[in-house]
Amino acid sequence: MIDFKDSRFIITDKKNTSKVHKSIQGMLNDGERVVEFYVADRYPVPSDILFTSKRIIICTYEEPEFPIFTFLPYSKFIAFSVKNSNDSSLENELELYNYYVNKIAFEFPGKFDLSLVIKLIGGAVN
Template structure:
């Protein structure tokens, strides 16, 4: 299970949305779609991180046969910050704050454009 208190995920790769596992696709709500799909290796176990139109889905693989899914609706966050340089040598970071989990960070080393993710979260939390 994920310890959400001050969690930090370091993204190692971006995947094509067409590679989303069918188990995850089956869990999407009506009219929900995957917007961004990433892999994180530095968390205590490998993780897949999906940003959908409504929430973040984190799939951790402590046991490859029994993945653990965590669902974080954007509407439950109270604030967020984005550090987005969009240059190869600089890191990009998304920090999300909630009453329930304090702070959750996603670090994106290299060139990533986080503007769509920021827009989705911003629309959900006002």
């Protein structure tokens, strides 16, 4: 399970959305699609981070045959902040805040364009 007291994910790789596992595809709501697909190196186990058109899906693999899924709807976030640099030597960061888990953060080392993710979240946060 995700420890939301230490909810920082360090993104290590971006994957093609066509590589999303079938079990995750089956969990998408009608009209929902995977927009961005990342891999995070998070102690003690790696995670897949999917930004869909409606929510963030985090899949952790403590036991490969029994992945744990966490769903974070964009509409439940009350605020967010972004540090998005065009310099590949700097990190990019996305922090999301809500009433239930306080803060969840994603670090994107190197050059990542977060504009699509920012649009998705910005459209849902009131």
